[in-house]
Amino acid sequence: MDSFRILSGLNPDDYPSSSVAVAMSGGVDSSLAAILLKEAGFEVVGLTMHLWDYDHFGGKGNDRGCCDLSTVEDARKVAFDAGIPHYTVNLREEFEHLVVEDFISEYLSGRTPNPCVRCNTFIKWHALQIKARALGCDLIATGHYARVARNNDDTCSLLAGIDLNKDQSYFLWGLDTEKLAATLFPLGTMTKEETRREADKRNLKTAHRSESQEICFIPDNDYGRFLCNRFPDNPPLPLTEGDILTVSGIPVGRHKGAAHYTIGQRRGLGIAFGHPVYVTSVDTRTNSVTVGEDKDMMLQSMSLTGVVWTRGFPPSNTFRCTTRIRYRHTGSPSEVTLTPDSALVTFDTRQRAITPGQSAVFYDNDVVLGGGVIDKTW
Helix, strand or coil, rough: CCEEECCCCCHHHHHCCEEEEEECCHHHHHHHHHHHHHHHHCEEEEEEEEECCCCCCCCCCCCCCCCHHHHHHHHHHHHHHCCCCCCEEHHHHHHHHHHHHHHHHHHHHHCCCCCCHHHHHHHHHHHHHHHHCCCCCCCCECCCEEEEECCCCCCCCECCCCCCCCCCCCHHCCCCCHHHHCEECCCCCCHHHHHHHHHHHCCCCCCCCCCCCEEEEEEEECHHHHHHHCCCCCCCCHHEEEEECCCCCCEEEEEECHHHHHCCCCCCCCCCCCCCCCHHHHHHCCCCCEEECCCHHHEEEEEEEEEEEEECCCCCCCEEEECCCCCCCCEEEEEEEEECCEEEEEEEHHHHCCCCEEEEEEEEECCCEEEEEEEEEE
């Protein structure tokens, strides 16, 4: 890795402009990010995204989500008390088209998507950035736990946040050097405990707000309900009953629709073998789900599509790195080989439940080299 300088995200001298739009969700992280930037001397504008409606998607229960009216009010209150102009930005159409429709399509194709990655790439760092620039803001900031570094060739790199329990760099691999050059992460060098402590010092309304652990537009975490609600009258084949098969192709039960299942799933299969079995593959073309033992999920290679290189170019056509295949995966040593339309990854040791549709992210220590979407596995 070339030499680089880590940017604090709080020094106006590091950027060609001091006007920054902060994506304020109504949570403690984005609230404190906005306040810290204001205190550092930036010209701050708060933007809260309106992405969807509970009445449209359902599944609200008793939870508050990121588009609940109360969260918008919390963001507005924090901004008002700090003297920060605040706007609510309607991005429902973009979110529906770029995130929700992709989510549905992927599940109906037997893949397990990561909508947070797409939201970051196409909503926060595209649609929202366009709105920010229309308001005269050249920079964008969020409360993500990640960092940006400027390399000696003036490209930018993405780095993991120092709080490894909260590091969110995995979800940000779609940001290239141009986007990173205009991005500030004021919390990248803080822990979550420090964030709450600093928010408490400033008497922020959001200081102790709980965090959602689910996908924002499915707060009850019931993906099956969500998918079925989209097709109430004529459900597609992957949302209808089909066969559960063993790895040797023997039918052993019935499932409620292949799109309801994902690689590695153990619960909710409705079959008993006397020992644990897991979903090893999902075929929505035949509407079948295959189950096997833990050893049947251990794979060593995969191919990726939609690869983005953080600096705009890969380290080389073949290189070694640590690759993470899901958010809580600690990463495993691997070799990456590039082809004209893909990246082929071979791990040193077999990995459990490599899942098509999920993101794979390449790291050199805490530096993100790039990432892509898992396509095929073997």
